Amino acid sequence: MTEIQSYTMNFGPQHPAAHGVLRLVLEMDGEVIRKVDPHIGLLHRATEKLAESKPFNQSIGYMDRLDYVSMMVNEHAYVLAIERLLGIEIPIRARYLRVLFDELTRITNHLLWIGSHALDIGAMSVFLYAFREREDIMDMYEAVSGARLHATYYRPGGVHADLPDRMPQHAPSRWRSKKEQRARNRNREGSLIDFIRDFTERLPGRVDEFEDLLTDNRIWKQRTVGIGVVGPERALQLGFSGPMLRGSGIAWDLRRTQPYEVYPDLEFDIPVGREGDCYDRYLVRIEEMRQSNRIVRQCLDWLVAHPGPVILDDYKIAPPPRSVMKHDMEALIHHFKLFTEGYTVPAGETYAAVEHPKGEFGIYLVSDGANKPYRLKIRAAGFAHLAALDEMARGHMIPDLVAIIGTQDIVFGEIDR
Amino acid sequence: MNLWITGLLSWFLPRLVGIVLVTVVVILSVAYLTYAERKIIGYMQLRLGPNRVGKWGLLQPFADVFKLLLKEIVVPERSSVLLFVLAPVLAIVPALAAWAVIPFAPQVVLANLNAGLIYILALTSIGVYGVIMAGWASNSKYALLGAMRSAAQIISYEIAMGFALIGVVMAARTLNLETIVRNQAGGIGHWYLIPLLPLFVVYFMSGVAETNRAPFDVAEGESELVAGFHVEYSGTTFAVFFLAEYANMILISALAATLFLGGWASPLAGTGIPLLADSGLAWLALKIAVMLFLFLWLRATFPRYRYDQIMRLGWKVFIPVTLVWLGVESLMIVGQVGPWFQGGRP
Numbered sequence: 001m002t003e004i005q006s007y008t009m010n011f012g013p014q015h016p017a018a019h020g021v022l023r024l025v026l027e028m029d030g031e032v033i034r035k036v037d038p039h040i041g042l043l044h045r046a047t048e049k050l051a052e053s054k055p056f057n058q059s060i061g062y063m064d065r066l067d068y069v070s071m072m073v074n075e076h077a078y079v080l081a082i083e084r085l086l087g088i089e090i091p092i093r094a095r096y097l098r099v100l101f102d103e104l105t106r107i108t109n110h111l112l113w114i115g116s117h118a119l120d121i122g123a124m125s126v127f128l129y130a131f132r133e134r135e136d137i138m139d140m141y142e143a144v145s146g147a148r149l150h151a152t153y154y155r156p157g158g159v160h161a162d163l164p165d166r167m168p169q170h171a172p173s174r175w176r177s178k179k180e181q182r183a184r185n186r187n188r189e190g191s192l193i194d195f196i197r198d199f200t201e202r203l204p205g206r207v208d209e210f211e212d213l214l215t216d217n218r219i220w221k222q223r224t225v226g227i228g229v230v231g232p233e234r235a236l237q238l239g240f241s242g243p244m245l246r247g248s249g250i251a252w253d254l255r256r257t258q259p260y261e262v263y264p265d266l267e268f269d270i271p272v273g274r275e276g277d278c279y280d281r282y283l284v285r286i287e288e289m290r291q292s293n294r295i296v297r298q299c300l301d302w303l304v305a306h307p308g309p310v311i312l313d314d315y316k317i318a319p320p321p322r323s324v325m326k327h328d329m330e331a332l333i334h335h336f337k338l339f340t341e342g343y344t345v346p347a348g349e350t351y352a353a354v355e356h357p358k359g360e361f362g363i364y365l366v367s368d369g370a371n372k373p374y375r376l377k378i379r380a381a382g383f384a385h386l387a388a389l390d391e392m393a394r395g396h397m398i399p400d401l402v403a404i405i406g407t408q409d410i411v412f413g414e415i416d417r
Numbered sequence: 418m419n420l421w422i423t424g425l426l427s428w429f430l431p432r433l434v435g436i437v438l439v440t441v442v443v444i445l446s447v448a449y450l451t452y453a454e455r456k457i458i459g460y461m462q463l464r465l466g467p468n469r470v471g472k473w474g475l476l477q478p479f480a481d482v483f484k485l486l487l488k489e490i491v492v493p494e495r496s497s498v499l500l501f502v503l504a505p506v507l508a509i510v511p512a513l514a515a516w517a518v519i520p521f522a523p524q525v526v527l528a529n530l531n532a533g534l535i536y537i538l539a540l541t542s543i544g545v546y547g548v549i550m551a552g553w554a555s556n557s558k559y560a561l562l563g564a565m566r567s568a569a570q571i572i573s574y575e576i577a578m579g580f581a582l583i584g585v586v587m588a589a590r591t592l593n594l595e596t597i598v599r600n601q602a603g604g605i606g607h608w609y610l611i612p613l614l615p616l617f618v619v620y621f622m623s624g625v626a627e628t629n630r631a632p633f634d635v636a637e638g639e640s641e642l643v644a645g646f647h648v649e650y651s652g653t654t655f656a657v658f659f660l661a662e663y664a665n666m667i668l669i670s671a672l673a674a675t676l677f678l679g680g681w682a683s684p685l686a687g688t689g690i691p692l693l694a695d696s697g698l699a700w701l702a703l704k705i706a707v708m709l710f711l712f713l714w715l716r717a718t719f720p721r722y723r724y725d726q727i728m729r730l731g732w733k734v735f736i737p738v739t740l741v742w743l744g745v746e747s748l749m750i751v752g753q754v755g756p757w758f759q760g761g762r763p
Binding site for chain 2: 007009015016017031118119120121122123124125128129132213214217219220222223397398399400402
């Protein structure tokens with residue numbers, strides 16, 4: 001009689017639950033997982049190396065493509081690092097705009113997360129409900145930056161442009177009646193601020209809808225409670241951050257513990273979990289959506305009341321307005337210099353971290369005084385989380401592994417960089 | 418001699434026509450069930466569903482069928498070719514053959530078997546062999562895991578389902594489906610649904626589990642096992658599995674309608690309303706449609722169970738519930754409760 005051996009199974013990179021290009025080599029004992037070996041690198045695009053070869057501003061667009069579901073927050077860490085090396089203070093309105101879009105981005109990220117997490121566990125409708133709301137945030141991105149996903153909106157010294165006074169409307173289409181057309185454009189009559197405000201009024205109800213489908217659902221609870229438990233001490237040792245850490249009960253949020261921009265002036269709560277399982281992390285992220293919504297509303301109120309510049313008035317760093325360039329030779333030269341060779345950054349090194357929807361997202365930047373970074377190192381939150389996958393999934397079954405991958409909210413753009 | 422042949426033909430031909438008719442209707446229903454599924458779930462999820470092929474997308478099922486028929490059948494290397502090809506056949510045959518004993522209207526049934534219910538139980542149990550063979554013959558770990566899950570799941574749910582059906586047999590005191598329907602004729606109050614509600618729920622949920630539909634679709638497990646037991650199947654062989662799954666859904670719905678909801682019997686019988694009080698195929702079709710809608714609704718709403726949780730639900734909840742309710746039903750029979758158990762002992 002031969003002893004039954006464990007067997008290996010290849011999970012991904014082509015797998016519906018692999019969230020992009022995750023490849024796991026599983027050591028299995030029947031359905032029970034004995035060992036998980038994550039393989040990374042299939043989406044490596046050498047972002048850090050590429051950044052060394054171009055002027056600072058030209059790498060902002062690459063930051064969008066790191067974690068491609070929370071684009072602007074990636075940019076934020078990068079421009080923050082540059083600003084710290086340059087030693088500049090940005091206009092207050094730009095700070096509010098950055099916080100506004102950071103929080104909207106957090107909502108998009110969590111919407112995508114809840115959709116794909118629920119889909120992995122088998123609840124398919126939540127996915128489409130979440131995407132309906134996400135679509136509106138994509139429209140906000142588009143209205144403010146011209147791009148739905150890869151916005152490249154933040155700049156060292158502020159943001160690229162102020163909020164537009166008119167929200168773009170849906171064009172008439174032969175497939176839709178006049179009435180439908182009006183209904184689609186109903187919340188797009190005013191400015192972008194009106195559109196966002198309308199969204200913030202709608203969002204809590206929509207989040208309630210997701211909760212109706214999941215929170216008290218017995219199947220959902222059976223699939224998430226007690227799965228992938230990480231205790232608070234262990235979560236710290238593993239280098240967890242963001243909702244993964246807060247789910248384990250540690251109230252660590254860079255927006256509070258190392259405040260940046262205008263977060264100290266804003267009111268919001270930091271939800272924490274208790275058990276450190278998938279269900280707690282689910283609850284934490286759901287509550288974060290509501291809290292982000294609160295922050296967005298506060299930002300809107302402030303922005304309406306306080307007009308002002310949104311980017312630094314220093315033509316060595318920020319481009320001059322086009323109207324000035326038309327009749328001012330000096331401005332034209334600045335523009336030309338800025339977009340060809342960029343600006344130089346004083347020699348030194350810095351680490352700038354922001355509270356990314358997935359955790360702590362940091363940029364370590366070394367400058368040797370040139371117009372390009374000497375070295376750029378990206379600290380991706382998901383990397384530390386993925387490294388703990390083996391520990392979290394051991395002894396669980398394949399369906400639990402899928403739930404754990406979902407709860408880690410992994411995006412390969414940032415892990416492989 | 419001639420007389421003998423004509424005699425045989427007159428026996429054989431009407432039955433052959435009947436069989437072909439039922440098969441064609443079932444296959445067409447499957448085609449439009451897929452369409453209905455995509456439309457209904459689409460609307461539940463704020464989508465439109467198919468709307469490009471034909472008016473309102475009505476020709477979409479045919480486009481899908483032709484696409485699948487024209488695709489290459491890929492047989493994996495080092496697989497057992499005979500079993501690999503036989504498995505889908507084994508899945509579809511019972512799903513179609515079981516229709517032989519379903520009464521469509523008064524006196525309209527292909528084979529009025531006295532042991533009709535046993536015949537159905539026997540046939541639906543064969544279907545799982547198709548799944549197991551497919552998983553084994555594919556020579557793929559994902560497929561094998563799917564097949565193992567499916568085997569374990571179906572064996573445990575067959576028991577709960579069997580107990581639920583015993584309740585019906587106790588109430589009707591027959592295994593003949595035609596008679597079971599006849600016993601429930603006479604309006605909605607005569608349906609076995611009312612005294613046997615827990616058994617009906619257990620039966621229907623076991624049916625959902627047996628057909629591998631969400632939230633019990635662990636054997637396919639899209640996000641876990643990619644496609645489970647039929648991960649290696651393509652083209653026609655995949656289409657046949659697909660056909661079998663949907664044919665089984667319709668069959669389970671038809672059985673639920675027949676056993677608990679009075680089959681072709683009108684719920685308004687005895688009220689004297691013209692047309693609506695008449696029994697017939699239309700009522701059966703309507704009841705099947707309602708049950709099928711429940712299948713789709715479940716799929717759009719619930720997350721997927723984990724495989725061991727399904728087993729727990731089957732053994733620790735469904736089987737005890739059926740056992741307890743069989744006891745309650747025995748008391749109702751002794752007490753000759755309501756219009757259902759009036760007959761007393763035979």
